[in-house]
Amino acid sequence: MGKNKVIVGCQWGDEGKGKIVDLLASDADFIARFQGGANAGHTIVVDDTKYVLHLIPSGIIQPGKICLIGNGVVLDPFTFMEELEFLTEKGIDYKDRLFVSPACNLVLPYHKLVEAVEEKNRGTFSIETTKRGIGPAYVDKVARNGIRVADMFEPERLKRRLEYQKVIKDKYLSGSDDERADLKRTYDELMKLVPLFKTLAIDVSLRLNEAAKQGKTILYEGAQGSMLDVDLGTYPFATSSNTTVGGALTGLGIGPKMIDEVVGIVKAYTTRVGAGPFPTELVDDTGDKLRTLGDEFGATTGRPRRCGWLDLVSLRHVVRINGVDSIAITKLDVLDELPEIKVCTAYDLKGTVHSEVPLDLSELSQASPIYNNLPGWMADTTGTTRFEDLPENARNYLNYIADYLGVTICIVSTGAKRKETIVV
Ligand code: IMP
Numbered sequence: 036m037g038k039n040k041v042i043v044g045c046q047w048g049d050e051g052k053g054k055i056v057d058l059l060a061s062d063a064d065f066i067a068r069f070q071g072g073a074n075a076g077h078t079i080v081v082d083d084t085k086y087v088l089h090l091i092p093s094g095i096i097q098p099g100k101i102c103l104i105g106n107g108v109v110l111d112p113f114t115f116m117e118e119l120e121f122l123t124e125k126g127i128d129y130k131d132r133l134f135v136s137p138a139c140n141l142v143l144p145y146h147k148l149v150e151a152v153e154e155k156n157r158g159t160f161s162i163e164t165t166k167r168g169i170g171p172a173y174v175d176k177v178a179r180n181g182i183r184v185a186d187m188f189e190p191e192r193l194k195r196r197l198e199y200q201k202v203i204k205d206k207y208l209s210g211s212d213d214e215r216a217d218l219k220r221t222y223d224e225l226m227k228l229v230p231l232f233k234t235l236a237i238d239v240s241l242r243l244n245e246a247a248k249q250g251k252t253i254l255y256e257g258a259q260g261s262m263l264d265v266d267l268g269t270y271p272f273a274t275s276s277n278t279t280v281g282g283a284l285t286g287l288g289i290g291p292k293m294i295d296e297v298v299g300i301v302k303a304y305t306t307r308v309g310a311g312p313f314p315t316e317l318v319d320d321t322g323d324k325l326r327t328l329g330d331e332f333g334a335t336t337g338r339p340r341r342c343g344w345l346d347l348v349s350l351r352h353v354v355r356i357n358g359v360d361s362i363a364i365t366k367l368d369v370l371d372e373l374p375e376i377k378v379c380t381a382y383d384l385k386g387t388v389h390s391e392v393p394l395d396l397s398e399l400s401q402a403s404p405i406y407n408n409l410p411g412w413m414a415d416t417t418g419t420t421r422f423e424d425l426p427e428n429a430r431n432y433l434n435y436i437a438d439y440l441g442v443t444i445c446i447v448s449t450g451a452k453r454k455e456t457i458v459v
Pocket of ligand 1: 167169258263273
């Protein structure tokens with residue numbers, strides 16, 4: 036395996052990145068999150084303790100690791116504070132090993148208010164977002180109206196920039212009795228956080244570049260999945276950031292030579308939360324079975340996830356756009372009780388067979404999957420730690436995926452716990 040790795044989700048999020056980052060963090064010195072915000076829900080189970088993180092890099096659970104939040108992340112300072120409290124409650128010391136880029140744009144209460152109105156206005160075209168204010172915060176960033184961590188350290192500037200929000204968001208804010216529209220309140224609450232943020236703010240790009248020169252090992256942690264990438268995913272049913280590998284470069288201020296390996300995380304089947312095309316979705320008993328066995332309910336919103344078979348066509352697209360070298364396959368054990376497992380190897384689009392995703396990904400909503408049927412293994416793989424101990428059909432399933440995608444498998448996850456893992 037390469038030294039400095041980027042971790043990207045290869046589907047529509049919820050692939051189990053948290054567990055894999057936590058595992059790989061044991062060999063890393065630095066873990067740096069590069070995009071997204073508190074829309075993410077990264078779950079890590081160590082022994083009998085479950086940790087769900089939204090903003091803070093999953094590496095924080097491993098003692099002594101340095102965790103950085105890069106400028107590409109939109110940071111909700113209030114959720115961040117709740118997460119710090121959660122870590123303290125769990126006895127995890129983050130002092131002197133958690134840092135934030137001053138160039139992070141803030142997600143503020145009014146972003147959630149704007150999002151609630153916009154989602155309602157979209158009506159039947161609603162994206163079904165996580166309602167964490169992510170889209171409106173990235174809109175402000177790109178429109179250069181955003182408020183960044185650094186603005187908190189300049190009270191007059193912060194006040195001025197908040198005042199300007201009133202001008203540009205007048206239709207959402209004026210006359211509203213929702214407390215999220217109260218900019219004075221937001222200002223006061225932010226000012227309370229200044230002393231803490233002053234201790235956390237560092238030049239993330241500089242720190243990482245120096246670390247690389249010193250031969251330290253870095254893990255770049257992505258959130259959401261590649262099919263939710265705002266440029267390369269199923270737009271407009273996407274999130275608002277670059278979830279793919281390029282996001283690591285711009286979201287942390289690093290050059291491409293600081294990445295030695297791209298690790299893609301692939302769930303052994305597919306899930307999606309929220310609206311948008313999903314060709315292999317199963318709206319039948321098998322889909323329900325996957326949801327129940329896989330406990331497929333959102334870590335951030337609790338929403339039931341849509342479930343379906345593995346889609347190798349979209350995965351091949353994702354491997355290509357990220358330059359994925361190796362994959363970690365998660366939740367293999369969820370398939371233990373299925374006599375037959377299907378994998379989608381092409382789409383039927385208006386009577387024509389396509390072995391690549393369509394040029395316009397929104398056409399995926401009309402794609403019928405063409406499946407290859409593989410035999411299941413009907414045996415318990417939970418907790419298996421050696422590849423050779425897996426049933427033959429499980430090994431065949433994994434090898435089929437790797438061959439089809441032209442990648443190697445670096446990890447297979449056979450349960451939620453840290454030790455329920457095969458390192459290949
Ligand atoms: P947003 O990121 O909250 O704007 O939501 C946009 C779309 O991305 C919606 O379909 C969400 O359900 C989905 N989404 C955002 N974050 C995650 C995640 O961490 N896991 C899975 N889906 C996500």
